[in-house]
Amino acid sequence: MQRPTGETPEPLTDWDVIPTWTFADPNAEITEGSASIEGTANDAGTEVTWNLRDFGGADSDVTMTLLDNVALTESVNPDGPPVLLGQIANNPTHEGFAYLDFDGNVVPLFPHIAEIVYDGILVPFVVKDDYNYRNPDTGGTEVLMRFANVDPGFYNVTVFEGRTTDANRTGRVWVGDVDGSGAPAEQNTGNYSGINSNGQILAWGQPRTVTVEINEGDYLWFAEQEDNSGGISGMIIRSVDLAPPPADVTASPGLFKLDFGSVENEREQLDADGFATGEFLDPLSDWNVIPTWSFADPNSEVTAGSASTEGTASADGAEVTWNITDYSNEKNQNVTMTILDNVALSESLGLAPPLGQIHNNPTKELYEAVYDGVIVPAVVKDDYNYRNPDTAGTELFMRFAGLNPGQYNVTVFEGRTTDANRTGKIWVDDDASGANGPAEENTGNFGGLIDGVIAVDGQPRTVTLDVGAGQFLFFAEMEDNSGGISGLIIRGTGGSAATPGPEPEPMPASKVASSSGAITEPSVVDFGALDGDASYEFYFTAIKDGASTAVAGNDSFAIKLDQWNEQGVFGTTAFGVADNLFTAAAGQSVDSVFGAPVHVVVVNDTGAGESRLYIDGGLAGAWGGNFVLPGDTKVMGARLEAATDHMGAGSVMHSWATYSGKLTGGEIAGIFGSLPEIVVPTDLTEAGEGAVDPGTPVVGGLELSAELPATIADGRVVNDTIVFNTGEDNLDNWEPFSSVVGNSVFVVEANTFAEDDLFVNQNYAVAFQPVAGGALVTSAGFYGDDGTPYTGPINGSRQNGNPGRVAADRRPGATTYVVGGEASPHLFDPFQSDGRWNLGFDRLGDGRYAAVQSFSLDPSTLASTSLSPTLDAINGRVTSGEAGGSQIGRFGGDITVLDNGNIVVVADDRSQVLEPSNSSTAVILAPDGSVVKDSWVIDPRDIWSNVTSYLGGFAVRVHEIIYFHDNEGNLSGQVDIVNDLPSELIEPGVASFDTGRGDSTRINGHINSPYVYLAGAMGILDAEGLPVEDENFQSVQVVRIAAFDSTKSGAASFVGSAVVNELASDLSGDEDKSFLPGLGRVNLASDALDRIAVAYEGTLRDEFGDSIGLAQTFVRVLSFDGQSGEFGKLTPSFFAYVNQNDIDIRTFRPTVAMTTEAILVAGKGEINSGNDPDQGPDTPQQATFYTVFAHPAPQADPTPGLGGTGSNLAISVAGDQVSMTWDGTAVLKSSSDVSGPYSPVAGATSPYQTAADQSAAFYIIE
Known part of the structure; x- marks a missing residue:
């Protein structure tokens, strides 16, 4: 069953959509590329017929014909019959399944939900909320719908209307001949509108189902009864096993x-x-x-x-x-x-x-x-x-x-x-x-x-x-x-139960298709021609990474290792229909198996009407249903294109095979007995291929142990610290982002639950950690217009939303930081002090978009003061139009602060205001929220993160292109990260950086340097240009970093590259030992001296090179010389956190912030809150946490402060007046004592004069 994604709806693929239509031209309102289907009018112009799809079977010749109830129409007004012209689409209410009060107003304390289930079928709100009505909509008339060629059997016919201002909506359902014989005289559906008989609004709808029996040659009929209000939103016709009950039960x-x-x-x-x-x-x-x-x-x-x-x-x-x-x-x-x-x-x-x-x-x-x-x-x-x-x-x-x-x-x-x-x-x-x-x-x-x-x-x-x-x-x-x-x-029922016949003789099973080697990420393979009885065999080690995990599936069906929502058992899913669970056989278990090799066989037995599950050679359980997975099928996930129910990073499909026919229990036991053993190390160090040279600690404040990967022996400033802990499991899409305010305070941002005691709605929060250590302070991510923290619900339609964002001014002495999040502040009272939401652009009753707010942080108290109200960054100045759906914009994108203090916001804009597609759209704001450069499209494609500032400008990576801009937002250059890189590094499809939206491959730069760094996982080529393989003949995957000069463009901008994790000479590397974990996401940060901390998710490997255990977070710190283009290695790869063991501790989704003296790494997972990982995790699932450790080569920060590299403070005295001038925008501070403390001089700008009325005064600028 398809999950809510928060995406602006793509064209529906599992519903037939009937748009506005007329007998004269039934297809005039069809939008190209939409899900609307074309109809054909008869020669007389009195009927229109559509071919319908069977989404649950193979009934391919079903049609629906719409026509007028002519006799009824003529009886309504014999002198001027309101003859049917067609139907018109409408939607006066936009529930999106919102909770409403009895006046129909949205109640913001409750979430909107994207879809609901009627008669076991998933109904997106875009189906429920709008409807078609008769044209003209004269009360007492009907639109007749005739369905032909429906296979004989029993069917549920479900009708519904989403509109919540229509008090009554009824129809007639029956089975008859082509002329509609046997129709009931009165309605038989009951009221299916969005208001019940007591006048109460039902935001979730009021579907009505009538069960019918259709025989060969019968037609199914529905009469949509017009009452001059409302219409029909949808109809579901679903085959069922039970005969319809008598009309009078x-x-x-x-x-x-x-x-x-x-x-x-x-x-x-x-x-x-x-x-x-x-x-x-x-x-x-x-x-x-x-x-x-x-x-x-x-x-x-x-x-x-x-x-x-x-x-x-x-x-x-x-x-x-x-x-x-x-x-x-x-x-x-x-x-x-x-x-x-x-x-x-x-x-x-x-x-x-x-x-x-x-x-x-x-x-x-x-x-x-x-x-x-x-x-x-x-x-x-x-x-x-x-x-x-x-x-x-x-x-x-x-x-x-x-x-x-x-x-x-x-x-x-x-x-x-x-x-x-x-x-x-x-x-x-x-x-x-x-x-x-x-x-x-x-x-x-x-x-x-x-x-x-x-x-x-x-x-x-x-x-x-x-x-x-x-x-x-x-x-x-x-x-x-x-x-x-x-x-x-x-x-x-008056009937008698049928006596089952004899068990059919099983057909011998024969292999149809199989794997040629291990698979380490979700991949589409060919299962071959399968139909009816079939057997599906898998041998895998799975890492859990979500609320549902699939073994294999296509766009219609999936075999589940862990059924949604983390039920912890094997199951199956017919997308858009139902989730099912395997039932354990006596004394057996159908529990999900993660973190260990497991052999799974599913036997589809059509004769028995069941599918049997075998685990590690023995019968584990069964499910009372059948399926088929032929041809193109994804293993380690589901759906061919979408990333649905994927196994986590580090998972391995060791082998798979499909068989035509039913494998017997004996055959399955024999296959299991012949499988090669997959060895799982009991200690993390077993997975390493050696140790770095022991003895001399790393230069600087950080000392590491000798093994590979190393652990921090000395120099940890802040142990693993959990933030925003509500005691509840965090949601799957939440993860932290980080930055540094000035060079003195790290800031970590993440989603958390709103403080409404429901643990359903999301909000955003920030945590401030002094770089030098000390107590942290947390605060709400957004403040209301009155300047107080806002901790209530903030998203009108998606609670498991994209991660929020945070960025800060990195100039020494700076105090500005900016929070961003996918939010709906226009719906909530604390953000209504002015008319900024009422300029003419309709954000709908559930719209969400890239909202941002800027703040000033007091570095001594860590108290925040809002500098701007919460804004719609991209479309906040639009004065007309209406959003096309709830997902107006999203992060997707990121925020960065320039070296002049202005703020760049780049969002995945889905409003289509500036571009008729999802686009990476930017805006430049001043710290007070005023517009420096209004929104413009950088690239008409989506984006995840990949925005950074550098000396004199900023960069945005959209898929394969990094765009360079100056501080004013002018495009100054660009580079293609595939085609502009040296051929010895890149072979498209074999060894190249990810060219997707950017979840796993990121860029970063620093405002004191012109270089932009790109890091991500990829393959590697040898001297002959061939993919490097390990001893198990698997392609070697490494973390690669590349440096680009933002002052140049194209291939000329590439300066240098290096492999981050250890790669020995036997694998075309230059280090003594190799460290090759199974790789996941990569992230990085750089400091003012072009040192780069690269953090990467990884799972350790067994003797066969297959990933095992839970994801861990590793870090390596490098240096870069822009003149030579060479990277130096300041540390080996080491565990980022105190919490590290891959048995039950999981740390993933890293974010990095750094100064020239310290490094912060934040992420999420399950850890021991007492920093004793041997005791196992004790946090909720996907908790947010961070750690801080010393820089391996600490140095002073050379970044110019707010006043520039030199102050040039000049003081002169004339009479009783003291005059001072200085360069730049630095802050003038004074004290009565030379040793301080110094405080800002209120309102002082250069030149500045003050009376010489004190015995002594001392001035500095910062």
Whole structure:
């Protein structure tokens, strides 16, 4: 299932889009390159037909034809019939699934979400929020939709409208002939608009589903009923296994409806302002309600006059029994439900018997559903009962006795939309204790989340089974310490369960395709021609790097090593449809395996209707579904183009193979037994290929150990320090950025949770660390217009957003720093002191963009003062137009401060105001936020970071081009990092710097130097120009750094290059030993003397050269001589942090800041907060932290201060006046004592005069 990405929506690939259309020209409004599909009008101009795609199968000939209900149109106005002309697209409300109040206003304390699930299908907000309406929209008319060539079977037809100002929207669904015979006289969908029957706004929508049966030659029909308000946003037609229920479900042979939880039924109603009204809902008359109850007193919570049902406890207090009502016409009065503990399970866990059940309701969707033909009121769906105590792994049995023999549908559901997984077991038993139940769940997940996305209509699960005379029906409610059961429906079908036929003989499996060697990064390979029964074999070592990890997949389907959202088990995903989990076989495990070699085989058995999972040669579990992955397939990830569910840096696919047919258990065990052993070192030093010469410590303040990689022996200024720790796991896209204010205070910026106690919404924060050591101070990233820190939600549509940015003025004595973030300040009150958001450009109700704010930092107190309000950096001056979507701009891009103190902001601009594509767009601002040069496009492509200032200007890397600019923003040169570099370094496709947007390859420079440095991972060529390979015949990957002279352009700007990590002579290097970890992201910083600290993610390797263990962060410090173009090595590669071991400590996503005396490295991961890595990590996942250590060659900073290299302070006296002049913009300071302290002279600029009215005064400039 596709995850929310925060991207401006690309054309939909898994929806057919019908734009505005007319019979005269159905395709006039189709935008080239969009997802809109073309229709064909008939000769009479009365029908338009579209070919539809089957996104879940191979039904390729389905068409949809739209036409007028002519008879109805003529009856509305016989004298002037409002004949159908076509449909018009519209969207008066922009929910984007925002939380709204009852007046329809966005409630900013809650996040917008990008998509939702209807009937198990992912629905992006761009589908839900707009709609088509009839043209003309005369009330009482209809647009008819006729679907032809739908394969025979049962189907759910789901219709919805996103608009939240349309009080009622209904339609008719039926199956008939080509002329629409058999149509119902009245609507049969129920209201599918964005407002329920009580007038309450449902920002998540109110989809309605009707189940139909289609036979050969039948047509599916839908009549969109026009009422002069609103229209239809979308329709989903999905094949299902269950036959449609009768139109009147009371005609079923038995109908029992149980509502667990009475909190919503008996809640006092509130008015639109949230005040109690003293009114209560009428008690339900057609549901048995089970309130909070206990074995000791089952009726203590039964309210007199309510719908709650009284139960009777057994004499031993081990069971409670309720008489339940048959709401069908049969009126079976002999049915009871008894709830009891799964005693054997509790005893095996050493637990005391349960006390009963407690009702709860943390979410209120207000959605009235229809499950298996039964109307489920919102008060039934929204609350639930859970086991007391709710110990994970326990079960409560519900035993139903007295059912008449026959076939029944048993439907279970939970309304709560914050419970990721809810399962149960349903079976028939002759034993009243339920001893013969299944070992594993058989309902599937019936919680209100699908793949982490809210399913507003719920996820009811139905199991069909036969109940014989005298048999008991059982349901086991499986407790997982989260959620419970909202309701249960038992409906007789009048049918009989089919008897399964004999198991088909397995076809012998034959190999179709296989790997030729190890693969170290997600790659698309050819799985060959596969269909039906097939086997997929993988041998890999995976590193975890996200909320979901795939073994292999294409754009439709994936085999998951770790199912989203970090469920820790194997599964499968049909993108846009559902996530599934493997169920463990008896005594086995389907838990995810990270950090160790594992052999995995998935056998797709179509005859059995299941896929079996084998781990390390043995059957581990199964999933009740089938799939096929033929042809081009990505291994170590999913989706062919997008970076979806990738394994982390350092992962290795040792081998893979595909087979036509089903491998047997014996064959799989034999394959596993013949695999080569992958050795995982137990100590990090085993992975090194030797040690640097011991003895003499590195010159300067930093001393390193002798082994390779080295560790810091002396010179660590600040141990690993966690910042912005909320106690909750940070989100996947968050990572820190860093800079240095002047040359005295390091600043680290990162995303964190807003202080609203929800741990859902993001904000930004900064931490200030004195370069010389000492206590840190943290502050909010953004301040409100009143100058106070703002810690509330700041993004209107994306909480797992891109990392924020920070940059600072690096001139000695400077105090300016700048924070940037992808944010929506126009939506929040603290940023509304003026009219800057009301100039005419519509940022929408959920728009987000590159927001920035500048500050001054007091270096002695580390207190911040805002210099500018929070601004929309790129489009803050635009006076007209509307954003095309929520993602107006993003970081993507970066911020840098020039050597004159002005600020350059470069963003990934997606507004299309200046350029009709995503573009790298820049603006230059003064420290007070005023515009020096307004926004201009540098390159019409996207960007990640890769912005830096240097002496006299700044550089921006966009893909393969580094653009050089002067301080005024004029382009002064550029260099192609592939084609302008020497051929002995670069071979495109073999050995070259990354030419993508820049996540893993970065640039940096310093305002005291004209050189720009580029660093990233790449291959390396030998003297003959061939790729260098190691002893395992794998291409050697190194971290390379290159230097460019910003005063030149093209190939002339290249000055020199070097390999950063150690490379010995046997691999074309010049060092004694090699250090070749599996490489991830690279980052760097340079100081005023052209020394460069390069930090890189790496995983150590085994004897075969394959990456193992968790990612660690390494650093090497180099020097550069611009005259010779040579790089010197000031240190070997060493571990950046105190925390280092690749067993359970992970440090990655480095950022670097440095002065001529100290270096800061920040990152994220899981570490030991006490700096004792042998004790293992104790932080939340992906915590933010930093460390500071001494420079290996500390020297004074030669960068000119705010007043320039020389002060030229001149003082003269004339009479009682003292006159002073000085060069530049330095600050004049005075003191009454020569030794200070000195304080700035208020308002002093050169020339400056003051009265000679003191006995003595001393002046300096800084």
